Amino acid sequence: MSNEQPNMTESDAAFERRTRALLRDSADALDGRVRSRLTAARHAALAELEKRAARPRFRVPGAWLPAGVVAAAAVVAIAVWTAQPVGGPAAVVADATLMGEDAEILASNEGPDLYADDPDFYEWAGTDQSGGTG
Amino acid sequence: MNCSATLPRETLMSLAGQARPCARETDLDAARELERFLKDVERRAFRIAEIALRNTDDALDVVQEAMIQLAQSYGARPSEEWKPLFHRILQNRIHDWQRRRRTRSRVIAWWTGGTRDEDDETPDPIENAAADEPTPATRLENDQAMTALDAAITRLPARQQQAFLLRSLEGLDVAQTAAAMGCSEGSVKTHYFRALQSLREQLGEHWP
Numbered sequence: 001m002s003n004e005q006p007n008m009t010e011s012d013a014a015f016e017r018r019t020r021a022l023l024r025d026s027a028d029a030l031d032g033r034v035r036s037r038l039t040a041a042r043h044a045a046l047a048e049l050e051k052r053a054a055r056p057r058f059r060v061p062g063a064w065l066p067a068g069v070v071a072a073a074a075v076v077a078i079a080v081w082t083a084q085p086v087g088g089p090a091a092v093v094a095d096a097t098l099m100g101e102d103a104e105i106l107a108s109n110e111g112p113d114l115y116a117d118d119p120d121f122y123e124w125a126g127t128d129q130s131g132g133t134g
Numbered sequence: 135m136n137c138s139a140t141l142p143r144e145t146l147m148s149l150a151g152q153a154r155p156c157a158r159e160t161d162l163d164a165a166r167e168l169e170r171f172l173k174d175v176e177r178r179a180f181r182i183a184e185i186a187l188r189n190t191d192d193a194l195d196v197v198q199e200a201m202i203q204l205a206q207s208y209g210a211r212p213s214e215e216w217k218p219l220f221h222r223i224l225q226n227r228i229h230d231w232q233r234r235r236r237t238r239s240r241v242i243a244w245w246t247g248g249t250r251d252e253d254d255e256t257p258d259p260i261e262n263a264a265a266d267e268p269t270p271a272t273r274l275e276n277d278q279a280m281t282a283l284d285a286a287i288t289r290l291p292a293r294q295q296q297a298f299l300l301r302s303l304e305g306l307d308v309a310q311t312a313a314a315m316g317c318s319e320g321s322v323k324t325h326y327f328r329a330l331q332s333l334r335e336q337l338g339e340h341w342p
Contacts, residue, residue, distance in 0.1 A: 008327070008330075012330055012334070015330065015333075015334055016302065016330060018279075019283060019302055019333065020302045020303070020305075022276060022279055022280050022283055023178075023181065023280075023283070023299075023302055023303040024178070024303065025276060025280075026181055026280050027177040027178045027180070027181045027303065028177065030177055030180065030181075034180060034190065034194065035177075037194045037198075038176045038177065038180060038194070038197065040198075041176070041194065041197055041198035041201050041202075042169065042172045042173065042176060042201060044198060044201070044202055045168070045172060045198075045201035045202045045204065045205040046165055046168060046169060046172075046205065048202050048205040048206050048209075049161075049164065049165055049168055049205040049206075049209045050161075050165070052205070052206065052209055052210075053161040053164070053165075
């Protein structure tokens with residue numbers, strides 16, 4: 001300890017050793033009443049530790065709560081972003097138009113008989129789309 | 135050392151009754167570790183508080199409060215962090231106690247119109263008598279030296295007293311003392327050095 005004090009002389013160091021020894025002796029030679037009270041105090045502290053150990057462990061510590069909120073918000077943002085159709089607003093409008101046409105066809109009185117009028121045409125149209133050769 | 139033998143029986147039974155085996159082991163280890171730490175530090179902590187407060191019962195109360203707060207707030211922290219934390223709590227408690235006492239003294243003085251001074255309280259020599267006696271000659275010399283040293287430490291300014299007791303009695307290094315006192319390491323060195331100089335001046339060459 002003395003080495004950490006640059007201005008300390010050998011005489012200071014001897015004084016320091018003497019005071020330290022005396023103080024430690026006085027701490028070791030406490031009377032029975034004080035020792036007993038200290039033991040009781042220690043047991044009270046250990047009982048507090050026991051209470052703490054008995055509490056549920058799954059509680060979110062207060063310090064982690066903001067981080068948890070940020071993480072949850074990030075997950076929701078990513079989920080919303082990935083759920084959007086690729087192509088942006090124009091693609092959304094196009095999809096909406098197609099859906100409107102489908103609804104129109106479904107709402108009309110024309111049933112599956114429509115396709116029965118000219119089956120060759122539809123067969124040709126299907127072949128043309130898949131083959132791409134015209 | 136069989137640590138479990140020194141733990142309170144109720145604590146051991148309660149900790150052993152926990153449902154989760156891994157958690158139970160951890161809790162038992164923490165309880166043993168804390169028991170060991172408190173047992174090691176409690177007497178010196180009491181002396182620090184006693185010198186600062188000059189009252190045995192107040193010192194015991196303060197040490198108990200510090201122990202309980204350490205267990206409540208920092209029981210889960212690594213044990214190597216406990217010492218500076220415990221002494222930080224202890225110093226805060228001592229400071230709070232001294233402030234409350236000053237306020238109480240002022241109120242009593244105002245109410246009674248008297249000049250009651252708690253500094254007049256003299257320690258009970260029987261109560262403070264040492265339990266484990268060395269040889270009579272050594273005891274007499276040490277008692278005289280300790281009495282003079284106690285009085286001299288009491289007269290030190292608060293920060294010098296803290297630095298001196300934490301370093302000399304508790305054996306904290308400069309960094310730990312700085313953490314316990316809530317100041318820089320440079321301040322600790324200054325306070326400690328001045329405390330030593332002041333004590334030497336007060337005790338003089340005739341100090342046994």
